[in-house]
Amino acid sequence: MPRTKSTLASQSGRIRENHRSIHSLLAPLESLSASSGSLFPAHLEFQDRKGISGSIPRFLFTGPGDRGSFLRVGIFAGVHGDEPSGVQAAVELLRRLHLDPRPALGYELFVYPVCNPWGYSHDTRLTKSGSDMNREFWRGSDEIEVLVLEGQLMKLAFDGIVSLHTDDTSPGLYGFVKGHQLTRHVLEPSLEAASRFLPRNFDKSIDNFQANAGIIEDGYSGILGAPPTQKPRPFEIVFETPSHADSALQVEAHVAAILTMLGNFRAMISEGQNI
Numbered sequence: 001m002p003r004t005k006s007t008l009a010s011q012s013g014r015i016r017e018n019h020r021s022i023h024s025l026l027a028p029l030e031s032l033s034a035s036s037g038s039l040f041p042a043h044l045e046f047q048d049r050k051g052i053s054g055s056i057p058r059f060l061f062t063g064p065g066d067r068g069s070f071l072r073v074g075i076f077a078g079v080h081g082d083e084p085s086g087v088q089a090a091v092e093l094l095r096r097l098h099l100d101p102r103p104a105l106g107y108e109l110f111v112y113p114v115c116n117p118w119g120y121s122h123d124t125r126l127t128k129s130g131s132d133m134n135r136e137f138w139r140g141s142d143e144i145e146v147l148v149l150e151g152q153l154m155k156l157a158f159d160g161i162v163s164l165h166t167d168d169t170s171p172g173l174y175g176f177v178k179g180h181q182l183t184r185h186v187l188e189p190s191l192e193a194a195s196r197f198l199p200r201n202f203d204k205s206i207d208n209f210q211a212n213a214g215i216i217e218d219g220y221s222g223i224l225g226a227p228p229t230q231k232p233r234p235f236e237i238v239f240e241t242p243s244h245a246d247s248a249l250q251v252e253a254h255v256a257a258i259l260t261m262l263g264n265f266r267a268m269i270s271e272g273q274n275i
């Protein structure tokens, strides 16, 4: 097949001319939600400063259990538009929970599979205006996607926040923990579960941060996270897969990690309350 301009562009790492379709990505979930009592699309419509309409996709999944004591967890993917495995994992997670909702027992999950729609469509890390969303949170940003998501983080005051990313410099899985002091005990078994699919990164230094068995207790400022004023602090985890690994295995690793987190958040929260 002759090489077209657009395939050359994508091979050289520049922005693709052929856009990725968010509509096609989410169509299976839209169709599952039509017959589900647990999965609901609830997309966030906005207008940017120039009056151009946009939307950030959002799905709500309510697990079985007593709604009065639900834990609320936000799962965020596609903050960087060129990291599709987290996006696919968010979709796959909802598809699997639709088939078997038991891992979501006692949870109200808010899933944002494509936080940076323009970046995802154009296969580029940045937003349309050229900024890295993940350095802009709680710093007075005027990026519309950041403002919309800050509104969600403020209004919903999540008990747990999970961000899915990929790293093109890491040979293995790792994650950042923030917020609640027991968060590393939620990440640890999640890394273990995900390592059935891809190796964990055991380097002492990852992404220029000190790391311990794939867990970093430091991190960049301005990343998507709870409002600085939120008390008590929620569990906050950034989970990273190696972007050079097989993409299907990255999706499996992300999904295994989230399902394990859901199994452990609750136990850790009740343990935390007893300390």
Ligand SMILES: [Zn+2]
Binding pocket: 079, 080, 083, 164, 165, 166
């Ligand atoms: Zn990223």
